[in-house]
Amino acid sequence: MAITAADIFKSVEDIRAQSPLIHNITNYVVMNNTANALLAIGASPVMIHAEEEVEDMAAMAGALVINIGTLSAPWVRGMFKAFAKATSSGVPVVIDPVGAGATPYRTGTVWDLIRAGRPTIIRGNASEILALTDNRLKTKGVDSIAASDDALYAARSISKTCRCAVCVSGAVDYVVEEERLVKIANGHPMMPRVTGLGCTASALCGVFAAVERDPLMATAKAMAVMGIAGEIAAEQSPGPGSLQMHLIDALYRLTKEDIERRLKVEG
Amino acid sequence: MAITAADIFKSVEDIRAQSPLIHNITNYVVMNNTANALLAIGASPVMIHAEEEVEDMAAMAGALVINIGTLSAPWVRGMFKAFAKATSSGVPVVIDPVGAGATPYRTGTVWDLIRAGRPTIIRGNASEILALTDNRLKTKGVDSIAASDDALYAARSISKTCRCAVCVSGAVDYVVEEERLVKIANGHPMMPRVTGLGCTASALCGVFAAVERDPLMATAKAMAVMGIAGEIAAEQSPGPGSLQMHLIDALYRLTKEDIERRLKVEG
Amino acid sequence: MAITAADIFKSVEDIRAQSPLIHNITNYVVMNNTANALLAIGASPVMIHAEEEVEDMAAMAGALVINIGTLSAPWVRGMFKAFAKATSSGVPVVIDPVGAGATPYRTGTVWDLIRAGRPTIIRGNASEILALTDNRLKTKGVDSIAASDDALYAARSISKTCRCAVCVSGAVDYVVEEERLVKIANGHPMMPRVTGLGCTASALCGVFAAVERDPLMATAKAMAVMGIAGEIAAEQSPGPGSLQMHLIDALYRLTKEDIERRLKVEG
Numbered sequence: 152m153a154i155t156a157a158d159i160f161k162s163v164e165d166i167r168a169q170s171p172l173i174h175n176i177t178n179y180v181v182m183n184n185t186a187n188a189l190l191a192i193g194a195s196p197v198m199i200h201a202e203e204e205v206e207d208m209a210a211m212a213g214a215l216v217i218n219i220g221t222l223s224a225p226w227v228r229g230m231f232k233a234f235a236k237a238t239s240s241g242v243p244v245v246i247d248p249v250g251a252g253a254t255p256y257r258t259g260t261v262w263d264l265i266r267a268g269r270p271t272i273i274r275g276n277a278s279e280i281l282a283l284t285d286n287r288l289k290t291k292g293v294d295s296i297a298a299s300d301d302a303l304y305a306a307r308s309i310s311k312t313c314r315c316a317v318c319v320s321g322a323v324d325y326v327v328e329e330e331r332l333v334k335i336a337n338g339h340p341m342m343p344r345v346t347g348l349g350c351t352a353s354a355l356c357g358v359f360a361a362v363e364r365d366p367l368m369a370t371a372k373a374m375a376v377m378g379i380a381g382e383i384a385a386e387q388s389p390g391p392g393s394l395q396m397h398l399i400d401a402l403y404r405l406t407k408e409d410i411e412r413r414l415k416v417e418g
Numbered sequence: 419m420a421i422t423a424a425d426i427f428k429s430v431e432d433i434r435a436q437s438p439l440i441h442n443i444t445n446y447v448v449m450n451n452t453a454n455a456l457l458a459i460g461a462s463p464v465m466i467h468a469e470e471e472v473e474d475m476a477a478m479a480g481a482l483v484i485n486i487g488t489l490s491a492p493w494v495r496g497m498f499k500a501f502a503k504a505t506s507s508g509v510p511v512v513i514d515p516v517g518a519g520a521t522p523y524r525t526g527t528v529w530d531l532i533r534a535g536r537p538t539i540i541r542g543n544a545s546e547i548l549a550l551t552d553n554r555l556k557t558k559g560v561d562s563i564a565a566s567d568d569a570l571y572a573a574r575s576i577s578k579t580c581r582c583a584v585c586v587s588g589a590v591d592y593v594v595e596e597e598r599l600v601k602i603a604n605g606h607p608m609m610p611r612v613t614g615l616g617c618t619a620s621a622l623c624g625v626f627a628a629v630e631r632d633p634l635m636a637t638a639k640a641m642a643v644m645g646i647a648g649e650i651a652a653e654q655s656p657g658p659g660s661l662q663m664h665l666i667d668a669l670y671r672l673t674k675e676d677i678e679r680r681l682k683v684e685g
Numbered sequence: 686m687a688i689t690a691a692d693i694f695k696s697v698e699d700i701r702a703q704s705p706l707i708h709n710i711t712n713y714v715v716m717n718n719t720a721n722a723l724l725a726i727g728a729s730p731v732m733i734h735a736e737e738e739v740e741d742m743a744a745m746a747g748a749l750v751i752n753i754g755t756l757s758a759p760w761v762r763g764m765f766k767a768f769a770k771a772t773s774s775g776v777p778v779v780i781d782p783v784g785a786g787a788t789p790y791r792t793g794t795v796w797d798l799i800r801a802g803r804p805t806i807i808r809g810n811a812s813e814i815l816a817l818t819d820n821r822l823k824t825k826g827v828d829s830i831a832a833s834d835d836a837l838y839a840a841r842s843i844s845k846t847c848r849c850a851v852c853v854s855g856a857v858d859y860v861v862e863e864e865r866l867v868k869i870a871n872g873h874p875m876m877p878r879v880t881g882l883g884c885t886a887s888a889l890c891g892v893f894a895a896v897e898r899d900p901l902m903a904t905a906k907a908m909a910v911m912g913i914a915g916e917i918a919a920e921q922s923p924g925p926g927s928l929q930m931h932l933i934d935a936l937y938r939l940t941k942e943d944i945e946r947r948l949k950v951e952g
Contacts, residue, residue, distance in 0.1 A: 178732070179446050179713050179716050179732065180716045180717050180720050180732050181717065182446050182447040183447050183448065183450060183451065183613060183614070183717060184717065186447050186613035186614070187612065187613050187658060187659065187662065190610075190611045190612065190613055190658060191611060191657060191658055191659065196613070197517065197520070198445070198446065198447050198487070198488055199488065199489075199517075199521070200488065200490065201488075201489050201490040201491070201523065203489075203490075203491070203521075203523040204489070204521035204522075204523035204524060207520075207521040207522065207523070208520065208521055220732070221732055221733065221734065222733075222735050222737075222738070223734065223735040223737075223759065224735070224737070225490065250731065250733075253731070253733075253741075253742065254733070254737075254738035254741040254742055255738075255741065256735065256737040256738035256741070257738060343724075344724045344725060344937065345721065345724065346717060346720035346721050346724055346730070347717070347720070388934075389934050389938060390725065390933060390934025390935070390936075390937035390938055391721060391724060391725055391933055391934070391937055392721065392725065392929075392930040392931060392932065392933025392934040392937070393930060393931075393933075393934055395659075395721065395930075395933075396659040396660060396662075396663055396930055397659060397660075398659065399657060399658055399659025399660075399662075400655075400656050400657025400658070400659040400660055401657070402657075403611065403656075403657035403658055403659070404656060404657055446713050449713050449714045450714055450715065450717060450718065450880060450881070453714050453880035453881070454879065454880050454925060454926065454929065457877075457878045457879065457880055457925060458878060458924065458925055458926065463880070464784065464787070465712070465713065465714050465754070465755055466755065466756075466784075466788070467755065467757065468756050468757040468758070468790065470756075470757075470758070470788075470790040471756070471788035471789075471790035471791060474787075474788040474789065474790070475787065475788055492757065662926075663926040663927060663929075663930055664926060664927075665926065666924060666925055666926025666927075666929075667922075667923050667924025667925070667926040667927055668924070669924075670878065670923075670924035670925055670926070671923060671924055
């Protein structure tokens with residue numbers, strides 16, 4: 152189950168050739184950057200949340216990405232409807248439990264969500280993943296206060312319960328599916344200083360899931376591409392404002408050589 | 419009916435001198451960039467959608483721009499109220515039918531909208547314009563799958579029915595009003611890789627309509643400025659992240675010479 | 686009551702060390718940039734607006750920032766709930782009355798809000814501050830049409846009524862609290878051409894209030910940092926698109942020397 156630069160770039164080429172439609176129900180903070188990241192990698196993003204139309208869109212999407220960043224009751228209704236329709240249509244679903252653990256509303260919503268259907272991939276930081284198994288955990292806002300290692304046990308447990316791939320992102324990204332584990336060590340320390348790069352990573356998981364049927368591999372490929380693009384961007388960036396912009400350019404220009412030269416994967 | 423660089427720049431100067439208030443009811447994805455593009459060209463943008471206040475704002479605006487990108491019922495109510503008030507106040511109205519054809523909710527809303535009042539300008543990509551005349555057309559998300567030429571007949575038909583200018587944007591932008599036609603061939607192939615540049619173009623149609631009473635000419639001027647600014651930006655941009663930023667700078671710095679040197683107009 | 690570069694940088698260091706959680710209920714246009722500015726200066730931003738969870742978040746925040754930019758009834762309910770909880774929890778509250786005076790809904794909401802609790806800081810442009818004392822004042826959209834000097838009397842009056850610090854931002858920022866006055870003359874004329882930099886300034890007021898207990902000093906420090914970062918950014922920026930990006934980098938890289946060299950403060 153080694154993952155190679157050639158495998159990853161093959162999926163990038165598939166994305167560029169097929170331009171999969173990615174249906175995002177995501178938060179207000181990151182919509183612009185998420186859409187731009189998806190366009191840059193070669194996908195066709197759509198941001199649609201209303202109950203009246205989410206099912207029509209989810210049914211024809213290459214993947215559905217549900218991100219609970221800026222929750223409210225009408226959006227939650229849209230998320231459940233889209234999730235059910237995607238599941239029944241065979242469309243892969245990524246769930247990003249932004250800020251799980253920060254408030255009971257947030258934790259409760261994501262618990263209900265992951266039990267209502269079968270997600271393909273769940274991606275969160277360590278705090279968020281821990282909150283999915285321990286409802287007493289209290290996180291601080293949307294930034295992680297836990298170490299990725301601590302969340303690995305939780306990730307395995309969620310993977311078994313939900314029968315999906317789970318990614319704990321951090322300095323090292325852990326991607327698990329039942330007993331399988333891939334570690335990705337790409338990325339740059341400045342990345343958490345840009346808002347919503349975790350949300351972008353989740354959206355990339357959706358894109359890769361649209362062209363790669365193995366959820367673990369799709370997630371690992373997405374996280375590797377995200378980390379590598381982040382490294383390329385950080386090298387040109389005096390601060391996080393520049394990093395946000397250069398990351399989009401890096402996704403757009405990503406070559407096989409970039410991946411070969413930088414990939415840090417284990418497992 | 420030749421349109422010249424001098425005509426276009428005259429309107430740019432009017433915008434910079436008058437700083438018209440542009441009332442936008444637009445989608446979450448593009449709000450920041452739309453506001454920044456409007457500020458950069460010299461206008462004063464406002465983003466207000468609530469039923470409780472849209473009429474107060476629309477009545478005093480230089481133009482109203484309605485964009486259906488991220489629809490929901492409360493926003494639709496705001497759109498109808500603002501549209502009616504703008505119409506009765508003599509304020510020009512631009513409608514951007516984002517993703518028309520993608521879902522019945524979306525197509526139905528925009529059909530109802532363009533029949534509820536009299537828009538001044540409708541701007542969309544080929545798929546969206548075709549969806550306004552053919553409710554069986556099925557588009558993929560918000561990106562066009564049709565050629566601009568195919569949408570020209572639809573655009574003429576809509577122009578006659580709605581008595582407004584219609585723009586089909588693409589590699590070549592077609593602007594029609596009844597029998598009149600202007601083609602603008604400015605722009606750059608990287609522009610569709612930035613989210614919401616169509617939305618920015620629609621907002622610019624609003625700004626130009628605030629200073630130019632002929633809807634066809636206002637639309638043609640806006641599309642020319644958009645395309646020229648996009649060309650200038652693309653020349654400095656290794657990817658779409660940079661392009662998004664440089665486009666704002668290009669609108670801010672646009673000179674008469676830029677327009678004279680680059681304008682590609684026919685008709 | 687002299688404010689020095691050393692004082693200001695001490696607060697910057699406190700922010701970087703403590704990474705205070707800043708709860709924002711703000712508008713759609715600026716969410717991304719506000720979050721990025723807060724991350725860049727060293728804070729931990731969260732954007733949460735739903736009635737169901739605002740109290741849980743406000744109670745544990747280092748500061749709450751309420752910005753009425755894109756109002757609607759459900760958000761107003763969230764603002765009132767969060768405000769009450771923050772007040773009862775001893776969490777400082779910043780109110781940004783975006784577009785007060787532009788519509789009765791907007792003016793009425795902010796009047797109700799500032800009378801419902803006790804804000805720590807109110808920051809607005811001259812038109813907005815004037816609208817808080819004179820409900821007949823009519824502003825144009827969200828851009829100021831009044832001079833800062835004219836709003837000084839209004840600011841003093843509001844400060845006394847609400848027992849809070851009030852900032853009238855403009856080419857010179859006036860910060861008042863009862864009889865105390867600080868003037869900050871930092872900033873750059875291109876800054877008003879970027880959408881939402883006033884909103885960023887209000888968010889920075891929240892961050893500084895999380896580490897500096899004197900509301901007047903917190904506000905003055907925030908406005909100085911905002912103006913200085915804007916100057917640094919403008920020097921590298923051919924237009925407002927670049928300025929928006931470089932401002933984030935400047936907040937991230939801000940040094941004591943930057944502040945010492947540039948600070949223009951009086952009072």
